[in-house]
Amino acid sequence: MKYAELARAYEALEATAKRLEMRSILVALIGAVKGEELGIVLYLSQGLLRPEYEGVELGVAGSLALKALARATGEEEERLARRARASGDLGTTAAEVLGPPSRRDEATALEVPEVYARLLEIAHSSGAGSQEAKIVILETLLRRASSLEGKYLLRFVLGTLRVGVREMTILDALAEHFAPGDKPARHEIEAAFNMTSDLGLIAERLAAGGVPALARLGLTVGRPVRSMLAERSNSLSDILLRMGGRAALEYKYDGLRVQAHIARDGSVRLFSRRLEEIGPQFPDLIEALASAIPHRPAIVEGECVPVDPLTDELRPFQEVSHRRGRKRDLDRAQEETPVALFVFDVLLDAGEPVYGRPYPERRTRLEALLVPNERIRLAESRVVASVDAATRFFDEAVAGGAEGVMAKSLQEGSSYQAGARGYWWIKYKREYVTGLADSIDGVIVGAFSGRGRRGGRFGAFLLAVYNSRQDRYESFCKVGSGFDDQALEEMPHRLHPHVVGERPANVDTGLNADAWFRPALVLEVRGAELTLSPIHRAGIGRVKPEAGLALRFPRFTGRYRDDKGPTDATTTDELLELYESQSHGTPHGAHGVRLRPKA
Numbered sequence: 153m154k155y156a157e158l159a160r161a162y163e164a165l166e167a168t169a170k171r172l173e174m175r176s177i178l179v180a181l182i183g184a185v186k187g188e189e190l191g192i193v194l195y196l197s198q199g200l201l202r203p204e205y206e207g208v209e210l211g212v213a214g215s216l217a218l219k220a221l222a223r224a225t226g227e228e229e230e231r232l233a234r235r236a237r238a239s240g241d242l243g244t245t246a247a248e249v250l251g252p253p254s255r256r257d258e259a260t261a262l263e264v265p266e267v268y269a270r271l272l273e274i275a276h277s278s279g280a281g282s283q284e285a286k287i288v289i290l291e292t293l294l295r296r297a298s299s300l301e302g303k304y305l306l307r308f309v310l311g312t313l314r315v316g317v318r319e320m321t322i323l324d325a326l327a328e329h330f331a332p333g334d335k336p337a338r339h340e341i342e343a344a345f346n347m348t349s350d351l352g353l354i355a356e357r358l359a360a361g362g363v364p365a366l367a368r369l370g371l372t373v374g375r376p377v378r379s380m381l382a383e384r385s386n387s388l389s390d391i392l393l394r395m396g397g398r399a400a401l402e403y404k405y406d407g408l409r410v411q412a413h414i415a416r417d418g419s420v421r422l423f424s425r426r427l428e429e430i431g432p433q434f435p436d437l438i439e440a441l442a443s444a445i446p447h448r449p450a451i452v453e454g455e456c457v458p459v460d461p462l463t464d465e466l467r468p469f470q471e472v473s474h475r476r477g478r479k480r481d482l483d484r485a486q487e488e489t490p491v492a493l494f495v496f497d498v499l500l501d502a503g504e505p506v507y508g509r510p511y512p513e514r515r516t517r518l519e520a521l522l523v524p525n526e527r528i529r530l531a532e533s534r535v536v537a538s539v540d541a542a543t544r545f546f547d548e549a550v551a552g553g554a555e556g557v558m559a560k561s562l563q564e565g566s567s568y569q570a571g572a573r574g575y576w577w578i579k580y581k582r583e584y585v586t587g588l589a590d591s592i593d594g595v596i597v598g599a600f601s602g603r604g605r606r607g608g609r610f611g612a613f614l615l616a617v618y619n620s621r622q623d624r625y626e627s628f629c630k631v632g633s634g635f636d637d638q639a640l641e642e643m644p645h646r647l648h649p650h651v652v653g654e655r656p657a658n659v660d661t662g663l664n665a666d667a668w669f670r671p672a673l674v675l676e677v678r679g680a681e682l683t684l685s686p687i688h689r690a691g692i693g694r695v696k697p698e699a700g701l702a703l704r705f706p707r708f709t710g711r712y713r714d715d716k717g718p719t720d721a722t723t724t725d726e727l728l729e730l731y732e733s734q735s736h737g738t739p740h741g742a743h744g745v746r747l748r749p750k751a
Contacts, residue, residue, distance in 0.1 A: 153189055153264045154261055154263060154264070155263060155297075155301050155305075156261065156262070156298060156301055157184065158181070158193060158196065158264055159298075159301045159304045159305075161177055161180075161197075162315045163300060163304075165177050165316060166314055166315050168657070169316065171622060174317065174321050175324050175325050175328065178317070178322060182325055182355075187359030188359070190355040190356060191353065192265060192268045194352055194355050195351070196268065197315065197322070198317060199308060201268070201275055202352075203350040203352060203353070204349070204426075205350075205429060206429075207429055209275060210271065210286075212309045214242065216286060217242055217309055218242065219287050220294060221291075221302075221306065223291045224250075232245055232249065239653070240651075241307070241312070241653060243302070243305075243307035243312070246305075246306045247300060247303035248299070250298065251298075261296070262301060267293060270289050274286045293305060312652070314652065314656075314670075316656065316657045318658070319351060319719075320623050322351055323342050323345060324338070326355060330358045330363060331363050340363055340367075344357075346572070347378075348369055348377075349375065349427055354366065354369075357369065371505050371507070373413045373415050373421075374415070374421055375413075376413070377570045377571075378427070378570050379411070379453070379570070379571070380569050380570060380572060380573075381571075381573035382573065383573060383575050383577070383578050383579070383726075383729075384578065384579050384580070384581075384726065386580070387580075388542045388543060388546065389539050391542070391559045392537075394578065395563070395578075396561075396563055397537060399542075399560065399562060400511065400512070400515065400559070401533065401535075401542060401545050401546070401558070402532065402560065403494070403531055403533075403549045403552065403554040403557065404554050404581065405455035405457045405494050405554055406554065407455040407456050407457035407494075408715050409425040409454075409455055410430070410437075410455070410493060411424075412441055412451070412495075413449075413450075413451050414441055414445050414449060414450045416503075417448075418442045419442075420437075422434060422437060425715050426716065426717045436486050436491070437456065437493050440525055440526070440527035440528045441493070444522055444525050444527075445521060445522065445523070445528075446523060447502035450498065450501060450502060450521065451498070452497065452518070454493040454528075454531065455494045455496065455531070456472055456492075456493050458472045459490055461487075461490050466552070467489075467553075469711065470710070470711060472489065473712065474488075491527070493527065494529050494530070495522055495530055496518075496531035497514060498518040498521060501517045501521055502521070510562075510563070510565070511561060511562060511567075511576075512562050512566075518530070532554075542557075545557065556581035557579075557580050558577060559578045561576045573723075591678050592617070592676070592679075593675070593676055593716060593722045594616060594677055594721060595616050595618065595672070595674055595718045596613050596614070596647065596673045597614050597669055598661070598663070598665025599613050599643075599665055599667040600612045600614070600630065600632075600666050601666045606632075606640065609640055610644065611640075612630050612631060612632030613631055613632070613643070613675075614629075614630055615629050615677065615706070616659060616671065617690050617722045617726070617727050618671075618718060618721050618722070619723070619724040620719070620724070625671045626660045626661070626688070626690040626691070626692065626700065627659070627660065627663060627687075627690065627700075628690035628700070628701055628702055629677065629703040630663065630706075631703075631706040633708065634677070634708030634710065639708070639710070646673055646712075647667075647669050656669075656671065660689040661688065661689055662688065662700075663687060663688075672717075672718055674712070674714075674716045674720070675711070676711040676712075677707060677708055678707055678709055679705050679706040680705040682730060682731040682734065683702055683704050684700070684701065685699060685700050685702035688700040690702070690727050691727060694728055695728070695731065701727055701731055
């Protein structure tokens with residue numbers, strides 16, 4: 153495929169915010185791609201070179217991209233920089249200075265595989281002279297690029313592709329192309345993606361053998377599985393009724409979710425819920441896991457929690473976040489913030505896939521598999537069959553430093569459902585705010601200039617929840633409370649990589665922010681209650697025509713959810729459930745006892 157064809161598809165995608173139109177564009181694109189190139193095209197369309205969990209990054213700063221464009225066009229760097237500042241996008245500047253497509257020789261037109269290969273060269277360049285090597289490769293590509301190609305090439309390099317394509321939309325397009333109208337096939341495609349976390353691989357298999365070829369994809373050590381997620385409830389009686397009167401309750405630890413892959417030779421890789429490899433940040437866990445799991449290969453999941461080195465008590469989540477992304481002084485970090493991994497599930501047991509087995513069997517296998525030590529422990533669990541028993545265990549969990557309990561179904565069908573959220577698992581947390589029974593994880597999509605003491609910097613932020621049905625982000629509050637001076641100083645640096653010049657196409661809000669961001673950074677907030685709003689768009693029209701949900705008196709808790717990606721934030725459906733549950737709330741000590749479950 154010519155790179156120009158891909159760039160034209162990007163242009164069409166950028167021009168629409170409608171998911172059905174995006175899907176149609178992607179279906180046409182998939183149909184135009186040679187089978188062996190489809191995986192590459194889908195990686196590039198997500199702004200990736202490889203699946204996210206491999207962590208392949210280009211490492212090209214704006215200054216390097218600017219220098220490459222200047223060399224390719226003969227323009228002065230400072231002049232290009234001024235134009236880029238005015239437009240807010242170096243890609244737009246490239247389109248202006250590269251000129252019309254007619255000036256490019258068809259014989260030297262860029263091909264997608266070639267562009268991909270050269271971008272991989274940039275990503276793999278390291279050491280002395282690597283910066284110059286990256287500039288030369290990018291300059292060579294830009295010299296042969298048309299204005300449209302240059303626009304999207306530079307945007308890709310800088311991580312600002314802006315075409316608004318999400319994974320679910322791509323999965324819909326793959327299903328429509330390879331199995332039109334076949335809902336079970338659509339489910340199989342998504343299930344394969346949830347098991348492999350690799351859209352490029354899924355596309356290659358579909359192109360080679362259709363949907364039946366996906367059946368051969370299974371668990372692979374070193375390739376993370378998308379996490380199974382829980383629903384929430386503010387009532388222990390509701391949980392028991394939903395689960396048939398009996399459930400396994402586990403401590404809900406306040407930590408970092410970790411999926412550990414232990415190879416046959418004892419080597420270990422750790423992945424976060426966002427599919428990032430985090431093993432280098434936790435060498436103590438890697439060493440401890442090798443001895444805690446002697447029967448290999450294995451894949452287990454657990455919660456990484458900071459522990460007090462003197463009392464062994466559980467510490468707040470914020471402390472473990474200090475070890476995220478750390479590359480230096482790891483020995484010191486281990487001493488200052490020791491952690492333990494509380495393992496709660498097993499997906500691969502001594503080489504045997506067990507994710508499809510019911511939860512009770514997986515728990516039994518986990519207990520037999522794990523040899524606990526100081527750093528690797530078994531999550532506390534108890535089967536309960538009454539609200540009184542559930543309440544006692546809940547109180548024990550809170551007293552033990554947990555933030556609540558996680559209820560897990562004991563019924564047939566309680567398999568590990570990768571990437572799915574449902575009532576097989578239900579979380580119940582200790583926090584209780586009058587009217588609103590839980591915190592909300594919101595995605596920053598905009599910011600507002602500060603006033604008075606906050607003048608000259610951002611003073612408040614526009615937060616959104618994720619609408620998984622529409623694959624968009626819907627605003628629910630403008631939050632300024634809870635940020636201390638240090639947090640406000642840090643926010644521009646945290647948000648800088650995600651700045652865009654206008655409201656992203658996949659963001660829906662009735663407010664006009666002073667700055668806009670691609671959905672990326674997730675914050676935890678609390679508030680007094682959820683109310684109806686004509687301005688915010690969360691769940692618009694679901695409760696009342698032309699009204700969305702808004703959080704009243706929102707306040708930042710101080711917790712950055714670095715362990716969550718934007719699609720892992722609170723969903724629109726969850727926000728609606730919280731709104732509906734407000735009228736059923738009861739004091740914390742009563743544990744939300746209700747007479748009958750919600751429909």
